[in-house]
Amino acid sequence: MNQEENKLASDEGILQTDDKIAENDSVEQNEKSSKDEKKSNWEEKYNELNDRYLRLYSEFDNFRKRSAKERIDFAKTANADIFSVLLPVLDDFDRAAKASETASEVEPLKEGVKLIHHKFKQTLVNKGLEEMTSVGNVFDSELHEAITSVPVESLEDKGKVIEELERGYQLNGKVIRFAKVIVGS
16 A cells, blocks of 8 residues: 555655646746736837937927028028118218219218218117227227327326227127227327
């Protein structure tokens, strides 16, 4: 009986071992399928994020190109308003030039040029242009460009602008042309 019992016990052990192996195989398969599912989920998330990244990059690239084009277009037409204001002054100069061809007197021609000059200056002032006055002021390198310096007799005139060779201008408070001046030393 011992042998039979051993055989039965051994058969039961084999059956139990087979059950455990089958169970382990089942667990391994479940783990594999779980890993495959996780891997597939990660791949889906990766693909989704990659797609979103590519779309975002494309949108940004399109925005950059569109902005550059708009800046170029703006630069081309930015001065349109100033030119539209200056065109009447140009028309006045054209009329003055035409009138000067047949004019016998100089005085009315001079008066017409003065009027056009005044109109031109007023138009520029209305657009924010300001003339800088320099003569008698202390030399300021932020506003003036010294062409030369000349010796002066008075101590008061040292470091001051003696003569203005070319007038300086500011546009809305920002210097757009420095005054070219002679400074006393």
